[in-house]
Amino acid sequence: MKNQKIIELINISKFYPGNEKPGINNVSLNIQRGEILVLVGSSGSGKTTLLKMLNRLEEPTSGAILINGKDIKSYNVNELRRGFFGYVFQKIGLFPHMTVKENIEIVLRLDNKPIIFREKKVRELLDFMRLSPNVYGNRYINQLSGGEQQRVGVARALATDSECLLMDEPFGALDAVTRCELQDEILRLKENLKKTIIFVTHDISEAFKLGDRIGVMQNGNIEQLGTKEQLCEFPKTPFVEQLMRTGFRT
Amino acid sequence: MEHGAALQQKTFEHIALAGSSIFLASTIAIPLGIMMAHVPLLRKVLLNVGSISQTIPSLALLAFLVPFLGLGNTPTLVVLTFYALYPILRSTVAGLQSVPPECKEAAEGLGLSHFQKLWFVELPLALPIIMSGVRVATAATIGITTIAAFIGAGGLGDFITQGLALNNSSLILLGALPTALLALGFDYALSQLEIYLNYRKETSLPFSSLKKILFGIASIILLVWVGHSLSKEIFFKPSKSIVIASKNFTEQHILAELMAQLIEAKTDLTVIRKFNLGTTVIVHQALLRGDIDLYPEYTGTAYMIVLKESWNTKEKDILEKVRNSYKNKFNLLWLGLFGFSNSQALAVKKKFAEDHRITSLSELSQISDHLKIAAQPDTLKREDGLPGLSNAYGLNFKNIMQVDSNLLFTAIAHEKVDVIAVSTTDGKLQAFDLVTLEDDKNFYPPYQAAPVIREVVLKTYPELHQVLSPLFGFISQQKISKLNYEVDVKCFSPAEAAHKFLLEFNLL
Ligand SMILES: Nc1ncnc2c1ncn2[C@@H]1O[C@H](COP(=O)(O)OP(=O)(O)OP(=O)(O)O)[C@@H](O)[C@H]1O
Ligand SMILES: [Mg+2]
Numbered sequence: 001m002k003n004q005k006i007i008e009l010i011n012i013s014k015f016y017p018g019n020e021k022p023g024i025n026n027v028s029l030n031i032q033r034g035e036i037l038v039l040v041g042s043s044g045s046g047k048t049t050l051l052k053m054l055n056r057l058e059e060p061t062s063g064a065i066l067i068n069g070k071d072i073k074s075y076n077v078n079e080l081r082r083g084f085f086g087y088v089f090q091k092i093g094l095f096p097h098m099t100v101k102e103n104i105e106i107v108l109r110l111d112n113k114p115i116i117f118r119e120k121k122v123r124e125l126l127d128f129m130r131l132s133p134n135v136y137g138n139r140y141i142n143q144l145s146g147g148e149q150q151r152v153g154v155a156r157a158l159a160t161d162s163e164c165l166l167m168d169e170p171f172g173a174l175d176a177v178t179r180c181e182l183q184d185e186i187l188r189l190k191e192n193l194k195k196t197i198i199f200v201t202h203d204i205s206e207a208f209k210l211g212d213r214i215g216v217m218q219n220g221n222i223e224q225l226g227t228k229e230q231l232c233e234f235p236k237t238p239f240v241e242q243l244m245r246t247g248f249r250t
Numbered sequence: 251m252e253h254g255a256a257l258q259q260k261t262f263e264h265i266a267l268a269g270s271s272i273f274l275a276s277t278i279a280i281p282l283g284i285m286m287a288h289v290p291l292l293r294k295v296l297l298n299v300g301s302i303s304q305t306i307p308s309l310a311l312l313a314f315l316v317p318f319l320g321l322g323n324t325p326t327l328v329v330l331t332f333y334a335l336y337p338i339l340r341s342t343v344a345g346l347q348s349v350p351p352e353c354k355e356a357a358e359g360l361g362l363s364h365f366q367k368l369w370f371v372e373l374p375l376a377l378p379i380i381m382s383g384v385r386v387a388t389a390a391t392i393g394i395t396t397i398a399a400f401i402g403a404g405g406l407g408d409f410i411t412q413g414l415a416l417n418n419s420s421l422i423l424l425g426a427l428p429t430a431l432l433a434l435g436f437d438y439a440l441s442q443l444e445i446y447l448n449y450r451k452e453t454s455l456p457f458s459s460l461k462k463i464l465f466g467i468a469s470i471i472l473l474v475w476v477g478h479s480l481s482k483e484i485f486f487k488p489s490k491s492i493v494i495a496s497k498n499f500t501e502q503h504i505l506a507e508l509m510a511q512l513i514e515a516k517t518d519l520t521v522i523r524k525f526n527l528g529t530t531v532i533v534h535q536a537l538l539r540g541d542i543d544l545y546p547e548y549t550g551t552a553y554m555i556v557l558k559e560s561w562n563t564k565e566k567d568i569l570e571k572v573r574n575s576y577k578n579k580f581n582l583l584w585l586g587l588f589g590f591s592n593s594q595a596l597a598v599k600k601k602f603a604e605d606h607r608i609t610s611l612s613e614l615s616q617i618s619d620h621l622k623i624a625a626q627p628d629t630l631k632r633e634d635g636l637p638g639l640s641n642a643y644g645l646n647f648k649n650i651m652q653v654d655s656n657l658l659f660t661a662i663a664h665e666k667v668d669v670i671a672v673s674t675t676d677g678k679l680q681a682f683d684l685v686t687l688e689d690d691k692n693f694y695p696p697y698q699a700a701p702v703i704r705e706v707v708l709k710t711y712p713e714l715h716q717v718l719s720p721l722f723g724f725i726s727q728q729k730i731s732k733l734n735y736e737v738d739v740k741c742f743s744p745a746e747a748a749h750k751f752l753l754e755f756n757l758l
Contacts, residue, residue, distance in 0.1 A: 057359050081361030093356025097374045106370065107360050156360070 012063035025220035041217030086157035090168035125155035263404040271330030283342025300336035341383020345376030400528025503744035505546035550695035586722025595686035625671035677735030
């Protein structure tokens with residue numbers, strides 16, 4: 001079913017305690033099943049906040065979020081986080097007391113998945129992330145480079161085969177070659193496994209490459225939401241226009 | 251080495267006491283610390299209360315607990331656990347607070363439950379810091395465990411207090427050195443454990459399952475031992491028995507031994523010795539609880555420390571007062587006086603006294619401005635010590651030296667000083683050929699020694715009065731000094747000295 005709404009945000013606002021300006025300001029948004037929605041925008045514009053609210057790490061101050069047409073609060077929060085979403089955190093958040101392998105399989109272990117299944121999964125994911133399982137599997141996190149850590153973070157998010165991926169700047173620390181390869185892998189994930197992906201980046205060319213639709217955020221608002229053609233040809237605000245131009249330049 | 255077996259046993263007791271307190275404290279403090287890390291108000295209150303708790307002197311706390319918990323392991327464990335709580339509590343809170351926020355967020359975001367987050371992420375990351383708190387607590391506890399000796403719970407402190415009591419520095423070392431070694435050893439072991447548990451490990455350390463098993467077995471043995479001795483303490487007491495106690499100095503040991511050996515010889519009662527207890531207050535409380543039945547006490551001490559009366563020099567007979575108050579207030583009986591008084595006094599060389607023709611403190615005051623005196627720090631400070639005495643007699647010494655009790659006699663023997671402050675029954679007075687000067691203005695209260703016994707015990711075993719009566723009025727100033735001399739200078743044990751004495755005077 002194309003164009004079916006998987007996630008729906010209705011008049012979502014988020015005020016952080018102590019902040020006058022809202023982190024998210026009355027945002028409404030539909031996310032289609034199987035699409036990649038890329039969020040771009042300046043620092044502090046509310047991208048991470050939006051992802052966190054989807055995963056219920058933050059609660060909206062007002063408004064409603066529907067998942068498959070049902071209020072997000074009607075789901076068990078941990079089942080939602082484990083089964084429905086996979087989350088790549090902006091700050092990565094790998095556990096330093098566990099090896100790469102243990103980090104990736106933690107949720108599988110808590111779900112009592114058999115060890116053979118876990119081993120296989122970890123190998124697949126490491127291969128997928130261009131990390132040799134034999135070299136990296138038993139390393140601790142402090143023995144990894146920044147980019148390697150980022151890729152382990154992505155592998156961990158993919159471990160549960162969730163329907164929907166929330167990826168907060170997952171490739172920020174990668175070299176151009178690896179980054180390009182992994183972007184191709186993400187596109188393949190979408191094509192083959194029909195995953196819905198919400199992807200945050202500061203890199204406009206990455207947004208253009210991956211995004212079915214791109215949302216431009218500024219000051220807690222979505223300034224414009226559309227395909228890259230729509231954004232380039234009919235920018236609604238000077239900010240969008242400027243962003244598109246700088247994007248082309250890089 | 252004659253103390254070998256004892257050393258082994260005391261070390262074991264010491265480890266058992268310290269180890270189980272740390273175990274208890276950890277099982278209380280770590281969960282509490284976890285709660286505190288999540289409840290800011292609780293954290294603030296408990297950390298403040300906890301830091302204040304550390305300032306309570308351990309001996310005071312111990313004395314406070316004796317009325318409720320008696321003597322032995324129970325109050326010791328309570329006190330040790332109490333002191334170990336705070337460092338572990340604080341490190342647990344600090345450890346949990348040190349967990350990187352992005353790790354906590356990732357754990358939540360991945361869908362770990364509160365408990366899973368705590369167990370799989372927060373505690374492992376906090377563990378090195380928690381362990382460092384346990385380490386601090388352990389080192390401190392091994393030190394504090396020496397106070398167990400004050401209430402008869404054993405441990406290496408026994409050697410230290412006995413050494414102090416009997417003026418035997420090698421005994422003190424026998425307790426102090428292993429204590430220090432234990433503290434260092436445990437600190438090292440825990441630091442290894444800390445390294446093993448630290449998530450920042452680069453390569454995994456060898457911590458074989460054999461070592462884990464040994465560690466487990468050792469902890470179990472320890473707990474079983476403590477449980478066993480606790481239950482013995484609570485449930486086991488021979489039917490026909492009497493518990494004789496003493497405080498922690500030579501003369502008390504000797505007097506208690508004299509009574510114990512007489513009772514053993516003349517009755518079929520089993521005598522249980524709880525010697526070397528910490529302070530007058532602890533002994534008195536134990537007596538009130540019935541943990542002990544009989545011990546030697548001094549009228550002046552009872553009057554001022556137990557009854558909290560102040561000494562008035564016009565008071566002639568405090569014995570009657572003490573006797574009545576003890577019977578009415580406590581149901582405790584003072585039996586016959588032994589026949590000597592252990593008071594404070596100033597002593598000079600016999601030759602010096604003869605040369606200057608002085609026998610009393612009033613006479614000494616005439617020439618005191620030419621004289622040098624030495625005394626223990628305690629005597630110099632207390633108002634009922636040298637300052638008060640100087641006031642009463644107008645003493646004004648040329649020079650006052652603060653000297654440890656062991657060195658007092660050496661100081662006067664080598665003529666570094668002319669006068670020393672001593673106890674009137676000190677065995678070394680004879681050895682060094684000294685005489686005490688008469689307290690002709692009654693500045694010091696009389697410290698006449700006598701057995702104190704629980705009324706019910708005497709009612710149950712009325713023969714005790716008869717059995718002990720040969721000692722009443724029999725132990726003169728000279729006899730007790732001689733006995734003290736045998737132990738302090740000639741290094742007989744109190745039991746040997748007492749036995750020789752009883753044989754010598756045909757009392758057995
Ligand atoms: N826990 C918080 N408490 C208070 N304010 C917060 C909190 N988290 C974010 N904010 C504020 O909310 C706003 C949006 O933050 P958010 O993290 O969503 O930005 P972002 O778009 O992800 O930025 P970046 O590109 O730098 O990651 C910012 O102004 C930020 O200061
Ligand atoms: Mg962000």
